[in-house]
Amino acid sequence: MSHMLEQLLRQAESKTLEFKRDLSSPRNLLKTLIAFANTAGGRVLIGISDHKQVVGVSDPLADEERICNLIADSISPRLIPNVELVSSGEHTLLILEVFPSNSRPHYLNTLGPDQGVYIRLGSSNRQAGPDLIAEMRRTAMGIVFDEMPMQELSESDVDLIAASRLFGTQHPLDHKTLTTLKLLRQEQGRLVPTHGAILLFGKDRIQHFPDAWxxxxxxxxxxxxxxxxxxxxxxxxxxxxxxxxxxxxxxxxxxxxxxxxxxxxxxxxxxxxxxxxxxxxxxxxxxxxxxxxxxxxxxxxxxxxxxxxxxxxxxxxxxxxxxxxxxxxxxxxxxxxxxxxxxxxxxxxxxxxxxxxxxxxxxxxxxxxxxxxxxxxxVQKTAPIMTSSLTNEQVSKQVREQASAYLSDRARIMLRLCSVQPASKAELLSAAKLSNAYMNYKRHIIPLVEQGLLELTIPDRPQSPFQRYRSTVLGQHFLGMDMPSLPNETGRQDLPGNQQK
Missing domain, CATH: 3.30.565.60 (Heat Shock Protein 90)
Known part of the structure; x- marks a missing residue:
């Protein structure tokens, strides 16, 4: 027995390997070859019993000719696997090797291109649906889904304000930059968003991609x-x-x-x-x-x-x-x-x-x-969960109660600064040794406001350039409990959002 055959027989059937006793079920074999070609390639060993014993094929040359004819007559586009006769003691096996195909999707002729496409999922074959078939066609042609234009939309359908906020003032998102990033594409004399742009920053992403959440x-x-x-x-x-x-x-x-x-x-x-x-x-x-x-x-x-x-x-x-x-x-x-x-x-x-x-x-x-x-x-361990049946409002209350009264170092620094005098967003982030970026603001300041530990000095104008933040009475109370957090029977945690960046 060859070293390669020994290695294959030690493996279980998988995404790229299957064993067959004989050609008594040629349709299933054809489905496997199609699935290999459409997915990651693979090998089929013919002449192996259900207990992975080498039993060989009865007429190797005739079986080789039969399988080649079956493949030629039954699969489109044309698929040409490597077919090898391998001796193992007194037995002869057929080994068919299929490589990932650039002509995918291959399909079974009797079922046609819409119903006869198969892919490999673990050690089994699965019939591909229309979305998967379309994806295979795109990848075979080198078309990338998130680079495709959405010609029915315009630049106004992209939330460029949110995108600019994330990128910051040092990276202005002008038309040249948006085109370079392939968020916008020139189509028929106008700029339109790509799938990627709408997925990332679409104002109404769910309308166009209802499952992108x-x-x-x-x-x-x-x-x-x-x-x-x-x-x-x-x-x-x-x-x-x-x-x-x-x-x-x-x-x-x-x-x-x-x-x-x-x-x-x-x-x-x-x-x-x-x-x-x-x-x-x-x-x-x-x-x-x-x-x-x-x-x-x-x-x-x-x-x-x-x-x-x-x-x-x-x-x-x-x-x-x-x-x-x-x-x-x-x-x-x-x-x-x-x-x-x-x-x-x-x-x-x-x-x-x-x-x-x-x-x-x-x-x-x-x-x-x-x-x-x-x-x-x-995970090694998790916070215990109370076992009573709760409403959504009770769940939210219980989750809040499970939040710890002890703050991260950066949260304490910001609360202390605001307890002396109101401070701006930039001053808070600087004191905590964080850059003045929106993601840091969202991660470290907004949670303190939502928890009632900080409040806005101009609450009716949140975006005011003169906006400042000050510690609330609750924030002062938390500062008075300035001690390390310890686990307890309710699995308490630090306030959401106060994690280190």
Whole structure:
């Protein structure tokens, strides 16, 4: 037996490997070959029993000719796999190897191009729907979905005010910059937004992409039977990162470690890993698919992040673990990179696995599901959840009560500054050693206002250039409780939004 055959027989059936005893079910074999060609390629070994014993084929040359004729007559566009006869003792096997095809989508002629397209999902074949077929056609032609123009829309459909706020005054978003970033495209003598622009900053994104939002939920236990809290996030995609983090943090708790100079806050969930996973989902989701949003499910032992869209052709889960990356949405990825939400191209998943190992967590798990990919991040411990049945209003009250009365270092600095005299947004951020950027304002100042710890000096004109912030009575009370946060029986946490950047 050859070394290659020994290696293959040690493996289980997978996205790229299948075993067949004989050619008694040629239709299923043809579906597998089509699925391999449309997905990541693969090998079929014919002459292997259900118990993975080598039984060989009865007439190797005749079977080789038969399978080649079946493929030629049954599959379109034309598919030419490598067919090899391999000897193993007194037996002879047929090994068919299919490579990812640039002529996809291939389909079964008897079912036609709309019903006969198959893809590989784990170790099984799945019939592709119209969205997946369209995506395969685009990728085969080199067309990128988020770069495609939306000719029925105009520049006014993009929230350029929000985009400019995120980029800051040092990066003005003029027409040249917007075109370079491929947020706008010249079509028939006028500038129109791309899919990426509307997904990122569309004023009415849901009208055009009804499933481009994020569903967050906290469940009791290890499955989706008993839901405790949920939220729908419709923010612009770059801002959704913080909104998702805040949802997760309000259901976690924080302890403190004290070093020689200062304390270090330790969350019960791996914040840095989750942030990487959240960004990865927002950047790589297939927004052309209909029927499912991005889903974040927080269980007692893990956090599942489900993103629509199967792996791009030629990619496998092992490729992802090894750091191989292909960008599905280059426009969205470029904007996330420009805003500092992506640190290094193509290293996210590998960094997630590496960081989990460093933190002593179980290895994350990537699973291909019917709608796309699920990334499971395991946690060491989570905040206990009360078991009574609660209304939404009671849930919100309980979550607020679970927020800790003890503030992060930056929050204390800002509250103390405002307790002396009112301070501007720029002064608060500077005191906390943060840049005067909108994302820092949203992450560090707005939560203090929402919690009633800071108040505006001109409340009826929030955007006034003379706006200042001052500590409330409640804020002064929290400052008086200036002590390290400790976990208790209710799993208390720091106030949402006061995390270190």
């Amino acid at each position: 994020i569903q967050c939920a906290r469940f009791r236990g290890l499955d989706k039977v008993d839901i405790f809290d949920q939220a729908e996030i419709h923010a612009h995609l770059p801002e959704a990162v913080t909104s998702i983090e805040q949802f997760l943090q309000k259901h976690a708790f924080k302890t403190a470690q004290f070093g020689a100079m200062r304390r270090q806050d330790i969350w019960s969930i791996p914040i840095s890993i989750l942030r990487e996973a959240i960004v990865n989902a927002l950047v790589h989701s297939d927004y052309s698919q209909r029927g499912t949003p991005i889903r974040i499910a927080f269980f007692d032992d893990r956090i599942d992040i489900e993103s629509p869209g199967l792996l791009l052709p030629g990619m496998t889960i092992e490729d992802m673990k090894n750091g191989v990356s292909r960008i599905r949405n280059p426009v969205i990825a470029r904007i996330f990179r420009e805003l500092g939400l992506i640190e290094q191209w193509g290293s996210g998943i590998k960094r997630i696995f590496s960081e989990a190992q460093k933190q002593g967590l179980p290895e994350p798990r990537i699973t291909e599901i019917a709608t796309g990919l699920r990334l499971s991040i395991y």
